[in-house]
Amino acid sequence: MPDADDKKAILYNLILDAKRADAVALLDDAIEVDGFDGAISGLLDPVLRTIGERWSLDSISLAQAYVAGKVAEDMLVRLDSSTRSTPPAAHRGIAVLGNAEDDYHALGRRMVATFLRLGGWKVHDLGNDVLSKAFIDVALEEGASVIGVSAMMLTNARNILKIREELDARCLSGRIALAVGGAVFALRPGLVAEVGGDGTALSAVDAPALFDRLAAQKLLTASPMPR
Amino acid sequence: MSDDPVLLIGCGIFAREFSLLDAALRRRFEASFLDSMLHMRPALLGEALAPILAEAGERPRVILYGDCCPAMAEFSAAPGACRTFCTNCVELALGGARYRRLRGEGAFFFMPEWLPRWEEVFERELGFLSIDRAAEFLRESASRLVYVDTGSPPPPEAELARLGERFGLPVLIERAEVAALEGALRKALAELDRRPLREGCPEPAP
Known part of the structure; x- marks a missing residue:
């Protein structure tokens, strides 16, 4: 009988070998034993991290990252159709996600959306190449507490500064947090501050914790009413 | 600026197109090209470029790359350096407006230099192991395949048809003149001429 570490190693290798169906079957077995939350937090989360x-x-x-994202999506479908006693949807908060202006690398953003939904966030995913005004307009319409922006390359990441400038201009900084992420942020840690981000996460799995933290900080911050 | 040739360090995606440029323009450069497959490994691309650019010291040099690795901004800002103005090779070839329109319409691009090894790119470099798995990924993220025809060689019609069939997506051909590369290099040279020798170019030459 494999122990918890063995199961993590097996799941990790199944994902890296692109054996999506086998990975999902292993997680289904874990759900039978540990319940949905246990299988996610004890097996899927650490492997995907x-x-x-x-x-x-x-x-x-x-x-391999794509297969990992698809396995997470499969688990999200399981969650949606499960009889989980405490459905988490919208309990954590509302987030708006999108790729920065001129950025079309969707995979990371989709993984973040999946993990936020698994973590109990209601997510409005605006897709690729989203302008700063659209991020903020939708955030206001939907009552979002966090805007999450993904960018892969430095040039596109610098477009995120336009969102910060618009948040400032509309007196929304402090009311709506700005989470940033993507490969370039891992390699240039100073970039988060340069583009006006409130925080970043090293991987998609860590996004819910980041969004939780930013939403909590927002509650502690007083700010003027928006224009 | 002296009459010594300017160093040109570029992505191999443009090596063939460079060889087709006007001879007088080519003589302005001492050119070397790196394997275009480094695009798939941004950190490794940075590691490959760093010693080459360091060895150049402050000698005038044009970096024929897009925003292809995280250190590109520092490479461009070094004394004597200037980078071509583009986010990536496709944008340079097609121009910004056409590139953004096609990306917005869901295009996935193939440059001529990559086409003969498209199976290698998807199966090995991107790690899909099989084209069927790559096709699933591509159909989720793209609505069409676009071959960027730089005029050299002529579009390989049969291979493009096979590409479309394997991925289950329509294939379009977008004509891109080699003049785009020529223009980008001339702008970079003009920028080097304009600036003091010891000054880098924090942003690409507009």
Whole structure:
């Protein structure tokens, strides 16, 4: 009988070998034993955190990250159709996600959306190449507490500064937090402050904790009413 | 600026197109090209470029790359350096407006230099192991495949048809003149001429 570490190693290798169905079957078995929350927090989360960290360091392939994201999506479907007694949807908060202006690298953003939903966030995913005004307009319409922006390359990441400038201009800084992420942030840690980000996460798995923290900080911050 | 040739350190994606440029322009450069597959490994690309650019000292040099690795900003800002103005090779070839329109429409691009090894790119470099898995990924993220025809060689019609069939996506051909590369290099040279020798170019030459 494999122990918890063995199961993590098996799941990790199944994902890296692109054996999505086998990975999901292993997680289904874990759900039977540990329940949904136990399988996610005890098995899927740690494995995907490792994969996310390795992806940010260029040491796993795009395909392996893609399969990891699909396995997480499969678990989200399980969650939606499960009889979980305490459905988490919208309990944590509302977030708006998108890729920065001119950025079309969707995979990381989709993984973040999946993990936020698994973590109990209601997510409005605006897709690729989103302008600063659209991020903020939707955040206001939906009552979002966090805007999450993904960018892969430095040039596109610098477009995030436009969102910060617009938040400032509309007196929304402090009311709506700005989370930033993508490969370039892992390699240039100073970039978060340069583009006006309130925080970043090393991998998609860590995004819910970041969004939770930013939403909590927002509650402690007084700010003027928006224009 | 002296009459010594300017160093050109570029991505191999443009090596063939460079060889087709006007001879007088080519003589302005001492050119070397790195394997375009480094695009798939941004950190490794930075590691490959760093010693080459360091060895150049303050000698005038044009970096024929897009925003392809995190250190590109520092490489461009070093004394004597100037980078071509583009986010990536496709934007340089097609121009910013056409590139953004096509990206917005869901295009996935193939440059001529990559086409003969598209199976290697997807199976090995991107790690999909099989084209069927790559096709699943691509159909989720793209609505069409776009071959950027730089005029050299002529579009390989049969291979493009096979590409479309394997991925289950339509294939379009977008004509891109080699003049785009020529223009980018001339702008970079003009920028080097304009600036004091010891000054780098924090942003790409506009």
